[in-house]
Amino acid sequence: MALQRTVARLVHIGTDLGVKNNARHFKTAAVLCRRSAPLGPMPNEDIDWKNLEALEKYCSYTRYLRIAEEASNKEVWWKTYRKHVEQKSDKDFKPVDIGLPHCRPSRLKEVRERRKVMKENKKNPELERDARLRTFRIPLDQVKQEWEKTNGPYHIQRLAEHYGIYRDLFPMAYFVPRVMLRVAYGDDSNAMVHYGNHLSPSQASSAPHISFEAEENSLWTLLLTSPDEHLQDGEQEYVHWLVGNIHGNAVCSGDVLAHYVTPFPAKGTGFHRYVFILFKQDAAVDFSSDVRPDPCYSLQQRSFKTLDFYRKHEDLITPAGLAFFQSQWDNSVTSTFHTLFNMREPLFEYDQPPVYHPPQKKYPHGQPLRYMDRYRGGKEHTYGIY
Numbered sequence: 001m002a003l004q005r006t007v008a009r010l011v012h013i014g015t016d017l018g019v020k021n022n023a024r025h026f027k028t029a030a031v032l033c034r035r036s037a038p039l040g041p042m043p044n045e046d047i048d049w050k051n052l053e054a055l056e057k058y059c060s061y062t063r064y065l066r067i068a069e070e071a072s073n074k075e076v077w078w079k080t081y082r083k084h085v086e087q088k089s090d091k092d093f094k095p096v097d098i099g100l101p102h103c104r105p106s107r108l109k110e111v112r113e114r115r116k117v118m119k120e121n122k123k124n125p126e127l128e129r130d131a132r133l134r135t136f137r138i139p140l141d142q143v144k145q146e147w148e149k150t151n152g153p154y155h156i157q158r159l160a161e162h163y164g165i166y167r168d169l170f171p172m173a174y175f176v177p178r179v180m181l182r183v184a185y186g187d188d189s190n191a192m193v194h195y196g197n198h199l200s201p202s203q204a205s206s207a208p209h210i211s212f213e214a215e216e217n218s219l220w221t222l223l224l225t226s227p228d229e230h231l232q233d234g235e236q237e238y239v240h241w242l243v244g245n246i247h248g249n250a251v252c253s254g255d256v257l258a259h260y261v262t263p264f265p266a267k268g269t270g271f272h273r274y275v276f277i278l279f280k281q282d283a284a285v286d287f288s289s290d291v292r293p294d295p296c297y298s299l300q301q302r303s304f305k306t307l308d309f310y311r312k313h314e315d316l317i318t319p320a321g322l323a324f325f326q327s328q329w330d331n332s333v334t335s336t337f338h339t340l341f342n343m344r345e346p347l348f349e350y351d352q353p354p355v356y357h358p359p360q361k362k363y364p365h366g367q368p369l370r371y372m373d374r375y376r377g378g379k380e381h382t383y384g385i386y
Contacts, residue, residue: 040077095166098310099175100280100320148180156322159195165275165324168227169237169306181278181321182211193276193325202332204274204325207241207260210251212278212321219281220246221317222254225306228272229265231299231346239304240274244287258292261302264336267329268348277306278321285316297340 048054058064121127130136147155153176160166166174183193191203214220224241240261246254265272290309292301310317337345357374364371 177322179321221279275324279317
């Protein structure tokens with residue numbers, strides 16, 4: 001109303017002065033200044049700008065970054081120009097955590113326990129003397145146990161991401177291995193499986209020894225698969241070992257769905273990844289559709305896909321442990337194909353293309369003295385004097 005009264009007064013003043021065209025422009029501009037109400041709340045609309053001292057202070061730069069990140073990730077009703085133009089790709093979607101839930105202990109509790117241990121260590125004269133003389137030693141087993149409880153699962157997760165385990169087995173998903181899976185080959189357990197180490201097919205010829213911490217009444221599923229080994233379809237895998245409904249940590253008590261088969265990386269294909277995955281079951285699972293015949297030496301029946309297996313039983317199983325190694329061809333792979341699979345061994349070789357030579361010139365300039373040797377028919381070069 002105030003704007004209309006102002007425009008009316010300007011119209012009257014313009015009429016008295018004889019300026020009619022300008023009055024028409026004033027009226028048009030007033031009509032164009034009308035704006036529609038926003039579709040939702042505007043940013044910082046709830047802030048009382050007249051009383052800024054009453055606002056909550058951040059008190060630290062870390063807290064400011066956290067609150068700013070939460071505000072930027074919050075869904076809003078408006079869209080930027082980039083959101084209108086660009087289309088979301090697979091990279092824009094964040095992977096989903098499908099692992100076991102983890103409740104981190106209170107930071108205050110951790111600090112109190114650490115201070116308590118420090119006070120006890122300061123009262124120990126033997127520790128003080130060893131630290132002063134630089135003879136103090138910490139047992140490696142204690143360091144490993146502490147690593148497994150604190151940063152170990154996250155380090156294993158980063159290694160699995162580096163080797164592309166989640167990308168090939170669980171697209172757009174990942175899990176943090178909360179249960180430490182220990183795998184050892186050989187009678188004396190001299191060939192351990194860590195996280196990407198190299199083992200030959202001869203070392204992994206028989207089923208390994210599996211150990212992990214589990215409650216007595218818990219149920220587990222153990223899987224050994226290779227995402228790089230399939231000879232016909234790059235999206236498929238070969239299952240090497242599958243045991244379900246394992247009671248506690250006794251693998252021998254479970255139902256063998258696919259008996260163990262040694263790794264068989266084809267010659268000329270480089271290193272292959274072999275992944276052990278430990279699933280925790282909420283209850284007993286019916287694996288009748290996943291059972292392979294015993295013995296099973298058919299590559300077609302050994303074809304497998306971890307993602308399909310997990311989607312089929314995702315309501316009852318959750319990935320909890322992880323270990324993997326790499327292996328490449330050796331002489332035992334030949335006997336595996338001939339004896340077990342009763343087939344010819346596939347060989348992959350690189351065909352060297354012929355050397356390209358540009359058209360020969362009659363008077364080559366800037367060429368070496370043996371310019372003619374590259375155009376001779378024989379394989380051996382002749383070194384004449386010319």
